[in-house]
Amino acid sequence: MIFINKGIKLFFYKKKLILLNIIKYINLNKFYLNFYIYSLLIKNISKGKGFQGVIKRWGFSTKDKSHGCSLSYRTMGSTGQCQDPGRVFKGKKMPGRMGGKHFSIYSKIFLRQNNYFYIRKILPGIKNDFLKVKVL
Template sequence: MIFINKGIFSFYINNKIYLLNIIKYSKFNNIVLNFEFKTLKISSISKGKGFAGVIKKWNFKTKDKSHGCSLSYRTLGSVGQCQDPGRVFKGKKMPGKMGNKKITFFVNIFLRKNDIFFIKTIIPGSKNDYLYADII
């Protein structure tokens, strides 16, 4: 099944905010729509952020701007040890491309009204993106 992501709708009930994603289906069998199902496995591609540094990508802290550090306060810092390992270990958090990855999650509760689905989670991706869903 293929959905189209339409965006977020928010409303207030008893001073509590509720966020609902409004999703419209594009390719859906009428046989499947007649059944009530509780769990959906939805996968989508997140927004691409481009090349990002370690402060934006991994939430590293910046260095102090004072005491002579004028140009390199947003840099990574030291990445390795001394001569003993002599290399940088695999999995080190480094700068690089951020986003544009496939994200899969499960949705338990949703409401259907005509051709629109209301889902109580925040779905990654931009508006009018395609979402791929499987019934579980």
């Protein structure tokens, strides 16, 4: 089944904020709309952000902007130890490409109106993007 991500809608219910993601069924075959759909497996690609540093990519904290540190306060600092291991360990959090990865999400349907489905989870990716959905 093919859906389109239509974005996020905010609701207030009993003084609580509820975020619902809206997806629209666009396939020409209306066969699935005759049945009650309980849960979905949604596959999508997250929004790519290009090459990013460690502060944005991994949430590292910055260094002090004073005491002689003028240009390098957004760097990651030390990457490894001295001569004893003599290398950088695998899996070290470093700068690199961020986003653009495949995600699969299971979600239950919160509300349904005709071709529109409201789900409780926030989907990765951009607005008006195609989603691959499998009915469970």
